[in-house]
Amino acid sequence: FAQGPQPGGTGLVYGTNRAFALTAPAGWVLDNEAGASEGMYAVFYREGESWKNGTAVMYANTSEKADRSMEEWIDEDIRDFNTDYPDLAVKEGSDIAFGKGRALVRYYSSKAYGQNEAVAYINAGKTGVAIVLTSRDKAAFDKALGDFEKLVRSYQSVTDKTEMKNQPQK
Numbered sequence: 001f002a003q004g005p006q007p008g009g010t011g012l013v014y015g016t017n018r019a020f021a022l023t024a025p026a027g028w029v030l031d032n033e034a035g036a037s038e039g040m041y042a043v044f045y046r047e048g049e050s051w052k053n054g055t056a057v058m059y060a061n062t063s064e065k066a067d068r069s070m071e072e073w074i075d076e077d078i079r080d081f082n083t084d085y086p087d088l089a090v091k092e093g094s095d096i097a098f099g100k101g102r103a104l105v106r107y108y109s110s111k112a113y114g115q116n117e118a119v120a121y122i123n124a125g126k127t128g129v130a131i132v133l134t135s136r137d138k139a140a141f142d143k144a145l146g147d148f149e150k151l152v153r154s155y156q157s158v159t160d161k162t163e164m165k166n167q168p169q170k
Contacts, residue, residue, distance in 0.1 A: 012158065013042045013060055018127040022060055023154035025147040035059055044151065055140035058133045058151055065128040070104055073128050074121055078106070085110040096120055096152045103131070103152050116141040120152040131155065 009030035010023040024030040028044050034051035035043035040061060045054035065073050081088050093105030103120035114136055122129040133148040135141035 010154075011042055013062075014158075015062060016127075017064070018062055018124050018129070019158040020060075020124065020129060021154075021156045021158060022131070022151060025150040025154075028058075028147060028151075055137050056133060056135035056144035058131065058144070058148060061130045061132065062124075063128045063130065065123070065126055070121060070123050070128070074104065074106060077119070077121075077130075081108060081110075081113075085113045087112050093118065096149055098122075098153045098155045099157070101155075101157075103155070118145065118148055120148070122152075122155060124157060129155070 008024050008026060008028070010021055011030050011032055012019060012021050014020075022030070022042055024044050027047055029047055031043050031045070031051060032041050034045075035041065040059045042060040043051050044058040045051050046056070049055065049057075051057060063073070068076070078088070078090055081090075088108060088110045091107040093107050096103045096105060101122065103122045105118060105120050108117040108119065109115070116135050116138055118133040118141075120131040122131070131148075131152050133141065133144055135144065
């Protein structure tokens with residue numbers, strides 16, 4: 001797909017053991033460059049805003065899950081957050097169905113962290129996919145929750161057998 005910001009765009013996210021597509025909800029931009037310096041190649045923000053200055057932003061990330069169950073993977077994520085933010089509050093959300101699957105949702109908040117986050121965890125075989133909504137503004141976070149669900153529902157697995165050839169050396 002095209003480089004840079006794409007209002008309402010659909011993008012293919014790929015790497016070792018995973019390729020999947022996501023579509024920006026109406027009024028949102030898919031950007032494959034703005035978060036690249038942070039290792040995120042699929043970031044989303046509202047039209048008229050930016051990745052750095054959006055009141056609420058979303059992104060997709062992957063993690064090697066190996067043989068861990070979804071619950072083990074989520075528990076490890078929570079432990080990692082708790083290391084830096086001991087006042088972390090975690091609330092289990094309702095699952096979000098997409099295609100032939102479902103995402104397990106957790107809500108995170110911390111006064112020390114200063115963020116509100118919703119994370120949809122998707123089992124993609126050896127890889128776990130996390131789709132995240134984050135905001136420092138609770139009202140903006142709450143307003144974006146419907147679009148977060150739309151983004152998660154747009155998830156389409158392409159393959160879990162990727163082979164990277166002829167990649168430029170960094």
